[in-house]
Amino acid sequence: MxxxxxxxxxxxxxxxxxQVADWVLRRARERGGATFDLLDVADFNLPLLDEPMPPSRGNYQHEHTKRWAAAVNGxxxxxxxxxEYNHSVPGALKNALDFLYAEWNxxxxxxxxxxxxxxxxxVEHLRLIVAELQMADVRAQVSLPFATEFQGYAAFTPSETAEQALQALFDQLISWSAALQAVRA
Known part of the structure; x- marks a missing residue:
């Protein structure tokens, strides 16, 4: 699976x-076709990249890196x-991606x-980042503007359009995830 x-x-x-991740996870589990879990970057308390060796070497020195690598690898x-922060990726997500290499390949x-x-x-920036990490990004994506998907900037209320886009994203992501198992074998 x-x-x-x-x-x-x-x-x-x-x-x-x-809020958004919980919605995605709920819909994913309702849909099936794969096993879905949540990895919240906030739960790992990663400092700014502090490994003395490049992640491509896989020689992790710090326990927080080893814990993050074990969580991501499976x-x-x-x-x-x-x-989107200032037209780009949140620093915490970029940092979390940068900590590892082979685990993403x-x-x-x-x-x-x-x-x-x-x-x-x-997402435009993330596509470049994951390409360097040797990941295959799928074309389908879900884009949630504050004006239409968040009531008063606080309450997330996904539209029917977002719900449909999410299903298309699941279809592609599950297919590509399965196909890449053979590449890693």
């Missing part, structure tokens, strides 16, 4: 990342839930983003 992690990528107080694909990546413009610029 394909295993996919929904990665909540913001650690900011008052973040929407968990999945076939990742669905990144990202905010030859796995699938999908994106659910949110922000004033739906987070699309953050």
């Amino acid at each position: 394909v295993k996919i992690a929904v990665v909540a990528g913001s650690t900011r107080p008052g973040r929407h990342s968990r 999945y076939d694909g990742y669905l990144f839930v990202t905010a 030859n796995k699938a990546a999908g994106f659910v983003s949110y922000g004033s413009a739906g987070g699309i610029r953050a």
Whole structure:
């Protein structure tokens, strides 16, 4: 069975990342076709990248890195839930990605983003980042603008359009996650 992690990528107080990630996880589990878990970057308390060796060497020195690597390694694909901060990726998510290398290789990546413009610029940056980590990103994505998906900036209320887009994203992410198992074998 394909295993996919929904990665909540913001650690900011008052973040929407968990609301959105919880919605994604609920819908994923209702849909089936894979096993889905939540990886919340906030739960790992990663400092700014402090490993003395490049992650591509796989020689992790710190316990927080080893714990993060063990959590990430067991999945076939990742669905990144990202905010858009200043036209890019939250620093905590970029840092979490930068801590590891081989654990991300030859796995699938999908994106659910949110922000004033739906987070699309953050996803543009994430696509470049995951490519360097040797991940295959799927085309389908979910973009959640504050104006239409969040009532008064606080309560996340996904539209029918977002619900449909999420199903298309699941279809592609599950397929690619399964296909890449053969590449890693």
